[in-house]
Amino acid sequence: xxxxxxxxxxxxxxxxxxxxxxxxxxxxxxxxxxxxxxxxxxxxxxxxxxxxxxxxxxxxxxxxxxxxxxxxxxxxxxxxxxxxxxxxxxxxxxxxxxxxxxxxxxxxxxxxxxxxxxxxxxxxxxxxxxxxxxxxxxxxxxxxxxxxxxxxxxxxxxxxxxxxxxxxxxxxxxxxxxxxxxxxxxxxxxxxxxxxxxxxxxxxxxxxxxxxxxxxxxxxxxxxxxxxxxxxxxxxxxxxxxxxxxxxxxxxxxxxxx
Amino acid sequence: xxxxxxxxxxxxxxxxxxxxxxxxxxxxxxxxxxxxxxxxxxxxxxxxxxxxxxxxxxxxxxxxxxxxxxxxxxxxxxxxxxxxxxxxxxxxxxxxxxxxxxxxxxxxxxxxxxxxxxxxxxxxxxxxxxxxxxxxxxxxxxxxxxxxxxxxxxxxxxxxxxxxxxxxxxxxxxxxxxxxxxxxxxxxxxxxxxxxxxxxxxxxxxxxxxxxxxxxxxxxxxxxxxxxxxxxxxxxxxxxxxxxxxxxxxxxxxxxxxxxxxxxxxxxxxxxxxxxxxxxxxxxxxxxxxxxxxxxxxxxxxxxxxxxxxxxxxxxxxxxxxxxxxxxxxxxxxxxxxxx
Numbered sequence: 001x002x003x004x005x006x007x008x009x010x011x012x013x014x015x016x017x018x019x020x021x022x023x024x025x026x027x028x029x030x031x032x033x034x035x036x037x038x039x040x041x042x043x044x045x046x047x048x049x050x051x052x053x054x055x056x057x058x059x060x061x062x063x064x065x066x067x068x069x070x071x072x073x074x075x076x077x078x079x080x081x082x083x084x085x086x087x088x089x090x091x092x093x094x095x096x097x098x099x100x101x102x103x104x105x106x107x108x109x110x111x112x113x114x115x116x117x118x119x120x121x122x123x124x125x126x127x128x129x130x131x132x133x134x135x136x137x138x139x140x141x142x143x144x145x146x147x148x149x150x151x152x153x154x155x156x157x158x159x160x161x162x163x164x165x166x167x168x169x170x171x172x173x174x175x176x177x178x179x180x181x182x183x184x185x186x187x188x189x190x191x192x193x194x195x196x197x198x199x200x201x202x203x204x205x206x207x208x209x210x211x212x213x214x215x216x217x218x219x220x221x222x223x224x225x226x227x228x229x230x231x232x233x234x235x236x237x238x239x240x241x242x243x244x245x246x247x248x249x250x251x252x253x254x255x256x257x258x
Numbered sequence: 259x260x261x262x263x264x265x266x267x268x269x270x271x272x273x274x275x276x277x278x279x280x281x282x283x284x285x286x287x288x289x290x291x292x293x294x295x296x297x298x299x300x301x302x303x304x305x306x307x308x309x310x311x312x313x314x315x316x317x318x319x320x321x322x323x324x325x326x327x328x329x330x331x332x333x334x335x336x337x338x339x340x341x342x343x344x345x346x347x348x349x350x351x352x353x354x355x356x357x358x359x360x361x362x363x364x365x366x367x368x369x370x371x372x373x374x375x376x377x378x379x380x381x382x383x384x385x386x387x388x389x390x391x392x393x394x395x396x397x398x399x400x401x402x403x404x405x406x407x408x409x410x411x412x413x414x415x416x417x418x419x420x421x422x423x424x425x426x427x428x429x430x431x432x433x434x435x436x437x438x439x440x441x442x443x444x445x446x447x448x449x450x451x452x453x454x455x456x457x458x459x460x461x462x463x464x465x466x467x468x469x470x471x472x473x474x475x476x477x478x479x480x481x482x483x484x485x486x487x488x489x490x491x492x493x494x495x496x497x498x499x500x501x502x503x504x505x506x507x508x509x510x511x512x513x514x515x516x517x518x519x520x521x522x523x524x525x526x527x528x529x530x531x532x533x534x535x536x537x538x539x540x541x542x543x544x545x546x547x548x549x550x551x552x553x554x555x556x557x558x559x560x561x562x563x564x565x566x567x568x569x570x571x572x573x574x575x576x577x578x579x580x581x582x583x584x585x586x587x588x589x590x591x592x593x594x595x596x597x598x
Contacts, residue, residue: 003360004327011358018350019343091341094308095398098335099358101307101324257309 008100008109016083016113025079026121029160033072034129040067041133045140060220061142062152065133069156069217070189072125073163073210076118077184080167083114084249085177097258107253111168111246118164123157130156148219148231155216155231159238163188166209166242172249213238259283259437260305260406264314267300267461274300276461277314282439284405287432289452289469290441291545297461298441299337302410306335318406328359333406334399339391339415344384348375348394351383352401361402369397374423388415396424406437413447425451445545449473459549476544481517483510484533485524494527495520509533 016022044064051059087093087110100106130153134141142149171180188210195205205211206227215227215234229237260282267275275297282288292298303309305316307323318326318333326332342351352366370376373393378386383394392415399407409428413421428451432438442448448455448469455472457465465472485491488508495502495512500520502510512520517536524531539547 007360008358011354014350014354014357015343015346018347018354019345021345086343090343091338092343093341094303094306094337095341095355096358097308098306098337099330099355101326101329255310257303 005105005109008105009113011100012110012113015110016117019086021082021086022079022117025075025082026117029072029075029079030121030125030128032075033066033068033125033160034132036068036071037065037129037133038068038136041065041136045137048140054223058220058223059140060218060222061134061137061140062130062149062219063217064137065130066126066152066156066217068129069160069214070193073160074185074189076122076160076164077167077188078181079118080114080164081171081177081180081184084110084168084171085175085180088175089177093258103254104250107172107250111165111172114168115161115165119157119161122160122164123154125160126153126156142219146219151231152217152219155235158235159213159216162213162235162238162242163210166238166245169242169245169247169249173245173252207237209238209241212241260316260318260439261320262301262305262314262316265301265304265311265316266313267297267304267309268312274461275304275311278458278461278463279314280456280463280466282437282456283454284437285432285435286453287428287438287440287451288454288456289448290439290456290458291443291445291448292441292458293443296443296458298443298458299410300461301458302335302337302408302441305408306333306337328361328402330355330359330361330402330404332402332404333408334402334404335408335410336392336395336399336412337410339388339395342383342391342394342398345382347380347382348386348397349379351394352397355398356401359402365401365403369400372400373397389417389420392416393420396427404436407431407439409438409440411441411443413442413444421447445542446540449540457545457548464548473538473544476547478539478543478547479514480537480539481512481514481520482533482535482537483512483520483531484508485510485529485531487529490527491524491529491531494523494529498523511537 041061041064045061048056048059087096097103097106100109130144134143144150144153167180167184170184171177174180174183192205192208192210195201195208196211197205212229212234215229216231218231227234262278262280265275265278266273278297278301290298290301300309304311305318305323316322323329323333346354348370349366352369353363355361356363356366367376367379370379373396375390375393375397378390383391386394392412396409396412399409407428409424412424412428416424428438428440432453440451452469455465455467455469456463457472465476467475482505483491483502488510492502492504492510498519500512500516500523502512505511517534521531521534524534
């Protein structure tokens with residue numbers, strides 16, 4: 001890595017640590033994911049006794065402890081969107097590109113720093129929410145040593161990181177924070193789960209980034225599961241979406257006037 | 259040194275910058291003059307590699323902006339006082355810029371001191387007044403101690419003391435042998451700071467000349483007269499083939515720089531003079547004349563009637579008879595009204 005690239009990374013780190021939105025978006029992601037995960041873990045484990053045998057067979061304590069991620073990921077989306085689109089909404093982009101006219105260095109340094117930070121926060125969140133969730137589930141709990149559980153917990157951290165990274169790519173393409181959030185939030189909160197749960201659209205829905213990526217957090221397969229990919233295959237599909245979004249953002253940044 | 263060669267920027271049908279060729283030299287303050295919308299900011303953005311030119315080329319010391327490794331050490335620019343994240347403190351704003359170009363942290367405190375923002379260094383930029391934002395932007399431009407400085411409308415939003423400060427700053431930077439390129443739509447401002455002048459209108463180069471030459475070539479000189487024997491004086495001058503025009507409140511004006519002749523004529527006829535002063539039209543007026551010419555030129559492509567509602571007419575100067583630079587704007591307004 002050239003020394004110039006290191007300087008830009010340092011600069012981007014200063015940018016990201018010196019705005020309040022970094023703390024509150026990432027803080028919210030932790031609190032919502034862990035808090036909601038705990039709540040749902042308590043509710044579901046209380047329900048265990050009233051389940052029938054089939055349902056008990058599909059009982060997945062690991063995945064249940066990650067239930068808060070559905071909402072927590074929205075904070076990750078906001079983080080990813082703001083990191084990139086703040087440059088545009090504030091006009092800072094012109095100052096930034098005047099300082100670093102090599103646009104690839106600018107964008108990829110920004111994304112690298114933000115992703116590294118998101119990865120640390122997401123991993124910590126994933127482990128905390130797992131342990132907290134399992135503690136709440138008492139005798140039904142899973143252990144980190146059980147087959148597939150460690151993969152699921154690490155995968156949870158990777159999933160949240162990729163969600164943030166995908167949002168950065170989308171924001172780099174769209175520039176406007178309002179437009180980016182207006183598309184990403186309803187998509188991940190509503191559209192994707194609707195497409196994934198209606199049988200007619202399920203075949204398509206399961207290839208959407210979040211549906212595919214969430215597969216890695218499952219330890220026990222749900223009933224009548226016919227997903228054509230495994231946990232890592234799902235994460236790879238999500239990774240492909242992320243690559244497309246980030247490259248799209250780069251190509252547009254390169255070509256556009258700032 | 260900044261060199262522009264046939265620099266052109268087109269947005270669809272609209273030509274914002276039209277084949278600009280000129281050079282900005284070190285050691286002097288070069289004023290970049292034109293009304294709002296003339297293409298000044300677009301030109302400056304292309305210079306910094308922010309906007310891609312449709313045609314032509316712009317080089318800084320022979321290189322394209324993107325080819326410069328740590329550009330803040332070569333060229334410092336103030337584009338827009340609001341080109342910063344309001345949630346970031348002044349110190350951190352400058353720090354992230356400094357880090358990206360390998361400029362030591364100590365320099366941040368130095369430039370904050372230079373622009374007088376040390377006391378608010380840890381305050382968020384969104385609480386800054388326009389003038390303070392402008393100062394912070396200037397601090398950013400000075401950060402890398404560059405040989406070339408570029409300021410887009412730097413006096414905007416500054417109080418008189420701030421305006422005085424920026425004028426001296428720019429002159430001082432030029433005196434150190436640096437290249438100083440400053441845009442403005444205020445001719446009076448340029449008259450006080452710039453040594454060299456580049457004038458554009460509607461994206462086209464109208465003048466590239468020294469300030470003194472510009473005034474000499476473009477301004478009207480006349481003699482202002484006041485006398486208790488005004489009628490007699492007029493007759494005498496008229497008979498001598500020097501027509502005087504009444505300019506109101508007891509003042510006569512005579513075209514040309516002929517104060518000696520007028521003084522001698524008055525003495526010869528024993529006329530009392532209360533005032534005999536050679537006058538030169540201000541840069542403002544010279545500027546109006548130049549743009550009036552450019553409007554006549556543009557009239558070939560437009561059949562609409564001249565309009566004085568625009569920018570030039572709004573200043574109330576008689577120097578512009580056609581329509582001034584506001585005509586284009588007025589024309590578009592009319593089109594918009596007709597269309598919508």
